[in-house]
Amino acid sequence: MAVRRAILATCAASIALVGFASAHGGAHQKPLEVDPEADWATRHMAEEHHISNFDPGAFFSLHDYDDNGFWDVREILKTYGMEDETAKDVPEEKKTEIANEVLRLIDTNGNNVVERDEWMYFTSNDGGKEKGTLPDFGTGPGHHWDIEMEYEIHHWEKYHDENTKEEDLIHPEDIAHFKKHDELEDEAERQAELDKMPIVEHNIPPKFLRAT
Structure with missing residues (x-):
């Protein structure tokens, strides 16, 4: 949930910032026709x-x-x-x-x-x-941003705005996006635990062990 709130805040801030730019002659954030x-x-x-x-x-x-x-x-x-x-x-x-x-x-x-x-x-x-x-x-429009930018460009800007609340994030795209975040977070935690483990000799392939 903390990740979701952080992303929600980031997307809302991005929209607010671009909205400010629009009011001063900048580009708008909504998808172009x-x-x-x-x-x-x-x-x-x-x-x-x-x-x-x-x-x-x-x-x-x-x-x-x-x-x-x-x-x-x-x-x-x-x-x-x-x-x-x-x-x-x-x-x-x-x-x-x-x-x-x-x-x-x-x-x-x-x-x-x-x-x-x-x-x-x-x-x-x-x-x-x-x-x-x-x-x-x-093959589509050519996605080449990171997962945050792709989500913001292809979903958030079309269906959400700075007033969106956590309980509004119920579209399949929202669910898939935050599921991906959960998976990445779980993988990062798993790797962190592995990094804390000492080297276990019996897990090392014999060819890498020095002959005694």
Whole structure:
């Protein structure tokens, strides 16, 4: 319950803070309306980042997670949400398809990464080429935040506000979220107990024991 109260307070504070920003010309917190016909990247920006317009340079920088000037395969998959637990049942073949198709479309020099210049060219109309967009692989909006941010973006903002009380957190998404917290807390406590235990010699594989 303490964890639930802490999260409740954090979400409410976040809404209040963004509400203050809205009153002073900032962005609002509620989910943006997105054209159902919009391309995947535009919908991703609206649903995951609360950004209503698509700017190629900003999109690239936002998803260059280690800020090294290119997207590697891991970053491509992370952008498509393949590192999130919602993708745990996505077959490896599908993940390989996603990475390979993005590279096929954008990686013109064949070094298996998407460099910023390649991305900017892909999303432009240079040379009369049709402007490119990231494919929609049918795997969702591309969850890549931690569990708190994902919960706040995809559930809290839609159904709760700063007036929400503990007894209001009864949606399946609320229950699943706090169950996950309980599991993480239990695992942390279990690990802490293990860390306190002395080394038990008979649990050590023989190959790691010194010959006597």
